[in-house]
Amino acid sequence: MDMQEAAVRRQNGVALWRQIADRIRSAIASGEYDETGKVPPEITLAAQFGVNRHTVRSALAALAQEGIVQAVQGRGTLILRKERLNFPISRRTRFNQGIGDQAREKEGLLLASSEEAATADLAARLQLPVGARLIRLETLRKADRRPVSRATAWFPADRFAGIADAYRDSGSITAAFAAVGLPDYVRVSTEITAIHADNDDLSSLELSPGAIVLVTRALNADPDGVPVQYAVSRFSADAVQFTIEN
């Protein structure tokens, strides 16, 4: 058979082995090799992508480095993990609930917190005067010990004093809000963009260079419609997809 993958592109600043690694990674994520639990043999992949076997080996080595596959001499290259979490986005979007039973262990880590003055952009989003005091939280969220997203969230400081400690203790925004006197809130709006991972993404989300990051900018409000939180979150595009139910 002369069936061939949509060819990879040469000399575009993206090395062939990386393009191939990306393609294999997402093929794994979409369940393409579920029947065998193995990636096709190197020679087969090389033929499919129209490259040398060594180039495929570089790609597989990168995936092995990420912990996605493991090559075993004589047997083949085994798939160790394949995941793509689904995040529903709605008025009642909550990180931990959203993941639901897609992961057993859910963690929220507080990386840093500080108090700062609202910039023009933040003030407009939170409907506060410029310069208003805000609490800023830097968080890292994990599912089954894999980092899924990192987020920067801002809260009006006067209304939610102590929310940093509450988040550190609970690992949940919903629980932290409850602890400082807000039992319920709703998602007002979500903006979604996609960019290449920057250096911080690479380290905190444990990504490989060239990876894609989905960026959401979300505004939450209390039941009366008063903004209570603005958050910029960065998700590994390989690990998640978003679903909007209208």
Added chain:
Amino acid sequence: MDMQEAAVRRQNGVALWRQIADRIRSAIASGEYDETGKVPPEITLAAQFGVNRHTVRSALAALAQEGIVQAVQGRGTLILRKERLNFPISRRTRFNQGIGDQAREKEGLLLASSEEAATADLAARLQLPVGARLIRLETLRKADRRPVSRATAWFPADRFAGIADAYRDSGSITAAFAAVGLPDYVRVSTEITAIHADNDDLSSLELSPGAIVLVTRALNADPDGVPVQYAVSRFSADAVQFTIEN
């Protein structure tokens, strides 16, 4: 000043010039250089990214090739275009309305159409029996003559016979639906993921290699909740962002 950008990464399969091109492209898109209308001098950029001036020149050459900047000897490197359309996603999501006045000219081109049998996945999404006849449309949507998205849409063939012609004539899904007897419909759900552009994306969306594509999988239904359309659309991540208003 020793202010420095988050450093680019070396030897990861993504050439430095491409990483830098991506960063400058999105800096332009986010309005970072609006005051001057120019990109900073090559030497400045080289210092910011911690690379040789020649490497920056490669990045700028790539952006010039894309028509985003134009270098003028003696003056600097001028910004020619910077765009990021905003797409609201809601129950009443419509492509042309959604863009609204963000673009003057809106086009919808019918690239191809065919009739085919529903696969298991399509049948489940459209709530039809496997093998049911579907009309498939391949479309390309443009705003101000720039390609914004390409989409594959499926419709129940018996109910919407002639929708391909109606779309070809009107360039609008909403108008095409109206022409075949469906005056109104609503968006039921939208899934969003992000991947690297494949070969078809590169040519049809006029992207450069390594670019990011936002993929949406959307289900539309008539006012009674009966699915009428399932569509997979691919957007240039540099050109658009999505907004979900809850």
Added chain:
DNA sequence: CCAAAATGTCTATTGATATAGACAACTATA
């Protein structure tokens, strides 16, 4: 046990990527 099917390792060669330095050519402005 043997052969087929895999992955592992090595050498060699070519072209792309990145750095370095020097200087030319052009533009704006003091």
Added chain:
DNA sequence: TATAGTTGTCTATATCAATAGACATTTTGG
């Protein structure tokens, strides 16, 4: 009209990326 600031071009060198081929090593199955 100098001069500073900026892009354009050239040469040279080192490293990475990709190809090519050969053969070793390990596993699986007949």
